[in-house]
Amino acid sequence: MKLVTYRGHVSAEGRLGVVQDGLVIDVEGLGEAVGEVFADSMLELIDQGPDALVALRSALKETDGARPPGIAVPLENVRLLAPIPRPRKNIFGIGLNYVEHVAESAKSLDTSKDLPKQPVVFSKPPTAVIADGEGIQHNAAMTQQLDWEVELAVIIGKRATRIAKDDAMSHVFGYSVINDVSARDNRRAGQWIFSKGQDTYCPFGPMIVTADEIADPHNLDLWLKKNGEEKQRSNTKHLLFDIPTLISDLSSGMTLEPGDIIATGTPSGVGAGRDPQEWMWPGDVIECGVDGIGVLRNPVVRIG
Template identity: 85%
Template structure:
């Protein structure tokens, strides 16, 4: 299933929907139509586990031929929010997880030219999350080096503590897209959270595609354009540390919980690694996508002086 959080109208909380043929089917109202209690939010659905997903599928099938008025709305008539508008915890970011990105970072940033021997983990606060269509804030008083990074996002569906790689994929709920925005001139003594964790620095979405519909998450094209010009293109088969390794590594010391998000790293082509270096400025439009998952589109907007 392709799941979204949407708002129908200017106000109100985000609601959980399933995308079908250009329409968004409201999951809670779908439950009402079949006499079954179904969740109203993405986190509620994830918390309820596989049985809830099966219940949603049954309800969709039962109403496929005739759905009550108001149960589904055209996607163009609603506003998409981030799939999880306010994650419960920081997003787990993975640095230097494509070989060519390691090389370009070593040339332009203060990182080692040697391949990491274990995943490089940092985090982005929940307040950094924005939806497709929302503005990436550029504050010239804070940064002159605002950069892009397209990444496959992994959403955890089942609690994971000290999980072996062999069983790690059973803990995945689904996949999405993240743009790991970075203010390269805001790194502090090698620490990345202020550079990567500022408000609006985590465009996320537009949807979560459930794990059963992604045949091989380690063979997905991913790309990014700036004002229509391609800047990044690669495939997740080039991940240095694959998804089971990331889940096993993080869960060895930090429990992963339902709804947690791992941004798996970016390939080569970031602005810092280009010659000459290239940055994002107000008026730019950044699109980044992952094959079969979706495309994020965000303008860069000016704030501050």
């Protein structure tokens, strides 16, 4: 299923929806139509576990062609929020997880030219999250080197502590898209969280696609365009540390919980690695895409 958090009009609270055939089907309204009480948020749905998805699929099938008015509205008539508008915890970021990105980072960002022997982990706070269409803030007093990074996001569906690689994929709820926005001139003594965790530095969306609909998350094209010009293109088969490895490694020392988000790393083609270097400026529009999931579009806006 393709799941979204959306608003039907400006003043409305975010609601949980399923995208199907160009329509957003309201999950709470669907539950009422079949005499069930369904989740009213993405986190609640994830918390409820696999049985909730089974019941939701059954209700979609049962009401196909016979849904009460108002339950389904055209996708273009709603405003999409971030799928999880306020994550409970920091987003787990993975650095240097594509071989060619390791090489370009060593040349331009003073990182090691050697491939990491373990996943390189940082985080982005929940306050960094913005939705499809919202503005990435450019504050000239803070940065002159605002950069882009398209990434596949993994959403955890089941509590994971010290999980073996062989069992790791059973803990995945679904997948989405993240732009790991980075102020390259805001790194502090090798620490990345301020560079990557400022407000609006985590565009996330436009939806979560449940794991059952992604046949192979390690064979997905991902790409990024700046003002319509392609800057990044690769495939998740080139991940240095695959998803089971990331889940196993993170859960070896930190419990992963339902709704946790892992941004799996970016391929080569970031602005810092270009010759000459390129950055994001107010007026730019950044599009991030992952096949089978969707396209995340965000303008860059001036603040300060």
